[in-house]
Amino acid sequence: MNIILLDPGEVIDQSVLLGGRRADHIVKILRAQPGDIVKIGILNGKIGYGTIKELNRTPPRSVRLQLDLRHDPPGKPRIDLILALPRPIMLKRIVHQLASLGIGRLYLINAAKVEKSFWEASILDQDNLRQHLLAGLEQAVDTRLPEVSLHRGFRPFVENLLPQLAARYDRMLVAHPGDADHLRSVFHPGPGNVLLAVGPEGGWNDFEVRSLAEAGFTPVSLGARILRVETAVIVLHAMISLVQEAAGEPPTGCRPAESNGR
Amino acid sequence: MNIILLDPGEVIDQSVLLGGRRADHIVKILRAQPGDIVKIGILNGKIGYGTIKELNRTPPRSVRLQLDLRHDPPGKPRIDLILALPRPIMLKRIVHQLASLGIGRLYLINAAKVEKSFWEASILDQDNLRQHLLAGLEQAVDTRLPEVSLHRGFRPFVENLLPQLAARYDRMLVAHPGDADHLRSVFHPGPGNVLLAVGPEGGWNDFEVRSLAEAGFTPVSLGARILRVETAVIVLHAMISLVQEAAGEPPTGCRPAESNGR
Incomplete structure (x- = not known):
């Protein structure tokens, strides 16, 4: 603490x-x-x-x-995360670490490869979630409590809610190991809010990736390695943060090639 | 697997x-x-x-x-890590995740804030360490087994071993939350091997930071947030990898301002 x-x-x-x-x-x-x-x-x-x-x-x-x-607390996070509900023990660690790293909002959603039993886990009680989020903030010396919402249907989330949310974000990325281009080649330095979608162990299925792509998400990979969800979430958060911060304060030797009009 | x-x-x-x-x-x-x-x-x-x-x-x-x-397996990792020995349960997760992310060598060393009892943990047996490393490789689809060595004295490591190792690395960074400049402002895109040093929960003490700085390490921070060691290790690995990879294959909109003579 x-x-x-x-x-x-x-x-x-x-x-x-x-x-x-x-x-x-x-x-x-x-x-x-x-x-x-x-x-x-x-x-x-x-x-x-x-x-x-x-x-x-x-x-x-x-x-x-x-x-x-x-x-003032550390700057307002400019990353929100859609996460296919992971197994409870992993979710505890992820929630703590996301609160420490700084995230605005976490949407926990269903996916074909999410086990039904995960939705019954006690960690999903609002009081439990809040305890893990608070522990992350107490670790990181932050006060901004991430908002967490649960969405038990993939299609209702993507078809009904996502179109309303999309306007809040400058970039929407879906992590998809394998054929997708590496994050570094699709995500250029620049300011703005990012919505990142990370799938379950075993990955999104084809329908889910296609639905997210149609909703405006760019598929990105982290290369050939297959990472556990809890590792991938932190790696993606770190890389996106670095690029967002680089845009706010360009490091020597790396500046955007194009003006972004600011 | x-x-x-x-x-x-x-x-x-x-x-x-x-x-x-x-x-x-x-x-x-x-x-x-x-x-x-x-x-x-x-x-x-x-x-x-x-x-x-x-x-x-x-x-x-x-x-x-x-x-x-x-x-061929994924590319040879160009990051090695000096890590102040963390508590055993955290070390298990870190070792697994580092093997998944790709690391060449892990030096587990002593520091003032490392609890003595950590050195007696069964996870430090070579067979146990190997099982956790293999699990990380099996997760990530990699074959390159990281080397792990144990160094129970901080001063002998820094004064005797480090001068011999330094020639292998193009950049040496020591994570030091607080006053140090942010990683993004001191670590510029470029190829090369990186040796990263991460301290214990509670941080390096002044003597340790000074010793590492005198040995050629640049202090870097990740900003105002205080992260758990296991989170910080992954965040730093991700950020350094992104910058190393960006040097190998410049993303559109971000290229080194200076030629590096290649």
Whole structure:
């Protein structure tokens, strides 16, 4: 926990009273004393510091903090992800890591090769998902909570929802190992919002790739290697981020060949 | 298991007799029949196909294959990694994922914030490490087994071994969250071998960063976010690979500003 996150509603008069997991962390892990300062963030809001005013070391532990929150969190993520629902243990790790890396929205959707039982997993309860997302933000020192939505039908998602979403994105990419061109040759430096679609273990089927391509997605590969979904998601996020950032602040030796009108 | 890997010594007259885990996979997972073809690779060698000649379905299962191996594996990795020994459960996942992503050599070293008990973990037995590396290669359809070496002293590694290794690398980078410049601003497109150093949870201490900098490493960061070691390793590998590949095959719209003399 590199930052302690608060709901906006918990703050009263620039002060907060913590119990439970967060008080335990301050008392047992940080071994803090009254007067000590800890890093604090408001969910979807500012980052700053809290000064410990009162501290009760015996369970049920509690800590009262005076807040000074004036810094913006890391920049707003410009990557959203459509992910064919992975197996629960993998989804936990992916959700944590995506929250750490920064993602705006995660659409968990069905696909032919998604096992039906995955939809019954307890990790999909909103409270559980939120705990894993918060752990990722607490790791990365971010406050922007990704939005997660569940879509149990592939066709309704692609045919009804995707056309409304498409206008939000400058680029839409579907990861498709094999014949597709490598990400580096289709994804050029430039600003904008990216919607990335990653399939299940075993991949999208032909109908699914065709549907996404018809909806405006460009197929991209990462070369000959077949990666686990959890690895591929991070690799794609890292590569897309690097290219997005390179566009915002061109590194020496690499600049867009064409003006993008800005 | 997207490919079945053989030791060179197992092959006699372009034929191999498999038992154990690999025979189980062919019989139970692939449900193969005599005459079927499966993907085969020789460790550190070629990739191709095996035709099933004989198959014993009852344990102890066995499968005899006739081999046709004529394709090269994916390109030789141009990234090696120095990694402060992580906790065992994280090391398992990192080793698997690095083998999948492609790495030449992994140097597991000590650092001030590495817990001593990590050095006693069973994952560090060569046989165990090899199983996790093989699983990563089997996932990615690669045959190049990364070399792994253990270095229980930070100073002997940096002072005695590193000066001999340095000549093999065109660029040496040390991940150091915080003040260091972002990877994108210090790592420019270009060919060459990269040696990357990633610290423990909690980071390198000042002495360690200074020692690596004096040995020729450039400190790089990934921005304000603090990532878990297992996430940071994959993100850095992905970004460095993208830039290395971009140098080999410049994407439209991004080319090196300076000639590199090739």
